[in-house]
Amino acid sequence: MALLRRRRVSLVTRQLLRLVLLHTAWEVGSGQVRYSVPEESKHGTFVGRLAQDLELEVAELVSRMFRMVSNSRRDYFEVNLQTGVLFVNSRIDREELCGQSPLCAIDLEVIVDKPLRIFHVEVEIQDINDNAPVFLVQAQNLVISESRLLGSRFPLEGASDADIGTNSLLTYKLSLNNYFTLDVQVKNYHSTLAELVLKKPLDREEIPEHRLLFTATDGGKPELTGTVQLVITVLDANDNAPVFNQSVYEVSLLENAGHGTLVITLNATDLDEGINKDISYSFSDLLPFSVRKLFSIDADTGEIRLKGEVDYEVKTLYEIRVEARDKSPFPLAGHCNVLVEILDINDNAPELTITSHSLPVPEDAPPGTVVSLISVSDRDSGDNGKVTCSIPPNLPFQLVSTFKNYHSLVLAEAVDRERVSEYKILVTAGDEGTPSLSASSSILVPIADVNDNAPAFPQPVYRVFMKENNPPGAHLFTLSASDPDLRENAFVSYSVVERSVGEQPLSSYISVHSESGHIYALQPFDYEELEVLQFQVSARDAGFPSLCGNVTVQLFVLDENDNAPAVSPAGSGRGSPGPELVPLSAGAGHVVGKIRAVDADSGYNAWLRYEVQEPRAAGPFRVGVYSGEISTTRALEEADGPSQRLVILVKDHGEPALSATATVSLSLVESPQAVKWDSRQRGGSEGPLVDMNVSLMIAICSVSGLFVLVIVVYVGLRCHPGPEVMCGPGKATVACSSEVASWSYSQRQSRNLCVGEGTAKNDLMVFSPNSSGNVGIEKPQQELTLKSSAAVSHMTESLFGNVFML
Incomplete structure (x- = not known):
């Protein structure tokens, strides 16, 4: 019996030492918070102040979406969101939950948002002595021959106890008798052998059957026992x-x-x-x-x-x-x-469970943002049960091991929804067995849009051409900006960047439809008042904060022939003037006067042509086609009569052409006198001529130099065509190839020359500068077109004719 007690003490000591070592190892590897609670605890049993232990504010539990995820099938625990206390929610049977495992714990995942944080809580389920030792049968039958020797042993079927530790440590005893004793041997940790030992010879004739009570007692407090009856039948012979x-x-x-x-x-x-x-x-x-x-x-x-x-x-x-x-x-x-x-062999593949998502991920989320929680498990043991988790490379995500077999899928680098709108991540879990088994699961991670792209136009500058005298509300052009964002972040509205055009605001000239980008003219444009209107249009999205992009629009107003030529007055007063005096001694080519006319238009629309309305009535006089000079065609004779009346028609080259007429009266006299002439037009007036020699010299030099310059430029452009060029200081008036496909030289203080690409004609049109009232007699633009050798002759005649006239 002393040896039996020593063996029991040794067994108890080894089991306690093993439990202490396991408990210490579990304590070292536990999570952030660890509690313990006895099994069979009633509903509402206090477990721990979870919010306080996790350093969470109780008042923020609801707003931060406090939630708890358990690895068990039932919700054994619950948290009071008003106090932050963890309590027992339902009955816990340790034997049902963990069986004979020496350690029994329930892992809890506590998750809060804003920001997303994860806490790991372990609740140890403590065993209580709630299970008594149980024998498989109510009676054990033994047949023992009476001839068996003293000390013969007969093994007995032991009892089992569902508890663990000292609660399952069983001791046996036998009811008092004279024939048998009980010997209990601990063979190893898994097996205890109870044997019935014969201590006195059996005599079947004296006692044919023995009935003993076999009792098993566990080590719990209080102790629980189980009994079975031993029925021993005594046989004879063998x-x-x-x-x-x-x-x-x-x-x-x-x-x-x-x-x-x-x-x-x-x-x-x-x-x-x-x-x-x-x-x-x-x-x-x-x-x-x-x-x-x-x-x-x-x-x-x-x-x-x-x-x-x-x-x-x-x-x-x-x-x-x-x-x-x-x-x-x-x-x-x-x-x-x-x-x-x-x-164990590696016959179980790992299991993947995705327990929480934070989707979609905003594209401006910082690296380290938790996207999902992943738990892995393997029913095998040893290396077969060791699981490693991985995701494909070259993804902006990474797996971070958080607790035991729990991993967090976090953002490793910045993402851009406009480049990749969603990621399909294949999470693979593989064990370390031979051969290795694996399991995989896909996580679809959509990327949420943020307003990080401003609307953009396809080009920085748009050039729009519009004829003057357009109707109010005419559609000029349509702008379209693109935004790669989504929904309201990509909804673009258009507006004009307000500025002043002269004394009027820009909004009085044009308007932009906020949704379609259509640009409309609010009033008719007049080329003679405004040739180029440059403005900016802003495209703004509806994101928060909103982003915008600008584009420059250059509106070129094209001239139309809407101004008839106007003849400059030559006399004083109103009504019919007196006849102009022409000496009879004048020979052929004698200049007797000049018609001066202007046209407010430009280009071909301002290029004037002079001709006698009735050529047969002109007699010995003619008018220069482009100079307007009235000269004799031959020497005058008395037969030509004392006076001549010429009706001069001034016509531009527009389509349709506009014209004006001037009536000139000429009187033939014997002696030369100062030439006086009239320019008559419907509703016209008269003015005196002023002669200035200094201006004459300046005009001669200017016209000659301009002529040479035009010829050089023309030849250079013919030999070296190039792209469109803007040049010149001051207020730039851009002259580009227009509907008439000509190269234009604009009459302004800053003179710019533009060469258009792909023009249909090789014409060079030059407008002479305005002359002051004291120097010249032509206020409008005078045009000279070079189309062929004949055009050059006309241009020479016009230029030098004007010089000689001056």
Whole structure:
């Protein structure tokens, strides 16, 4: 008995030391917060002040969307959001939850938003002594021959206790009797063998049957007990029982072993002879059915073979009680235990569970933002159960191990929705077994748009051409800006950047439709007042904050022939003037006067042509086609009459052409006199001529230099065509190829020359500058067109004719 007590103390000491070591290892590897609670605790039992221990404000639990995720199938715990206290929500049965595992804990994931944070909480379920030892049967029947020697041993079927630790540490005792004692041997951590020892010879004639009470007591407080009745039948005769060469056999078996695999071959011997020596092997009658359906034994050879499928994840150890019985009419039996340890193989792939998402991810989310929580598990053990988690490379995400088999999918670098709108991430979990098994799961991570792109126009400057005298509300042009963002961030509205045009605001000239980008003219344009209107249009999106982009629009007003030529007055007063005096001595080519006319238009529309309205009535006079000079065609004669009346028609080159007329009266006299002439037009007036020699010299030099310059430029442009060029200081008046496809030289203080690409004609049109009232007699633009050698002759005649006239 002293030896039994020492063995019990040694067993208890080893178990306690093992529990302490396991508990210490668990404590080191636990999460941020750890609690413990006894099993079978009632609903509402206080577990811990979770919010306080996690350093969370209780008032913020609801606003930060406090939630708790458990790895168990039931919600055993709940948190009071008003106090932050963790309490028991439902009954916890440790044996149902963890079975015989020495450590039993429920992992909780506490998640809060704004910002997203994750806390790991472990709640240890403490075992209480709520299960009494249980025997498989109510009575154990033993048959013992009266010839058995003193000290013979008879193994007894022990009890089982669903608790763990000291609560499952069983001690046995036998009711008082004179024939038997109890011997308990601890074979190893998994097996305790209780044997009935014969201490006094049996006499069947005296007592044919013995009834004893076999009691098992656990180590809990308070102690719980279980009992079974031992019914011992005393037999006569055969006094040698079969004996195994060892009482406990330990074998290992892979969990993938096939049907018929040999587990072990048992061998028992019997010292008797004859039929008393022949042995038959069988399983103990007390062997559970769950073990019988997995293993079979050959009665003659003692071979134990596998006939079912064993799974390490279901059970790791099987204890088989084998009986060897001789074939005597009064058989004796020997017993042994076979411990079959199931070895794990890598037959379970890892399992992936995605427990939480923070989707979609804004494209301006900073690196480190948690996207999803991933938990992995593997039912295998050892290296077969060690799992590594990975995602494909070259993605802006990474996996961060947070707690045990928990990983966080976080943003590793900035993302751009306009480049990639969503990511399909394949998460792969692989174990370290041989061969390795893996599992994968896809996570679709959409990227949410933010307003990070301003509207943009396809080009920075638009050039729009519009004829003057357009109707109010005429459509000029349509602008379109693009924004790669989504929804309101990509909704573009247009507006004009307000400025002043002269004394009027820009909004009085044009307007832009805010949604379509159509540009409309609010009033008719007049080329003579405004040739180029430059303004900016802004495109703004509807994001917050909104972004905008600008574009410059240059509106070129094209001239139309809407101004008729106007003849400059030559006399004083109104009404019909007196005749102009022409000396009879004038020879052919004598200039007697000049018609001066102006046209407010430009280009061809301002290019004037002079001709006599009735050529037959002109007599010995003619008018210069482009100079307007009236000269004689021959020497004058008395037969020409005392006076002549010429009607001069001044016509521009517009389409349709506009014209004006002037009436000139000429009187032939004997002596030369100062020439006076009239210019008559409907509603016209008269003015005196002023002669200035200094102005004459300036005009001669200017016209000659201008002529040479035009010829040089023309030849250079013909030889070296180039792209459109803007040049010149001051207020730039841009002259480009227009509908008449000519090169124009504008009459302004800043003179710019533009060469248009792809013109249909090779014309060069030059407008002479305005002359003051004291220098010249032509105020409007005078045009000279060079189309051929004939055009050059006309231009020479016009230029030098004006000079000589001056």
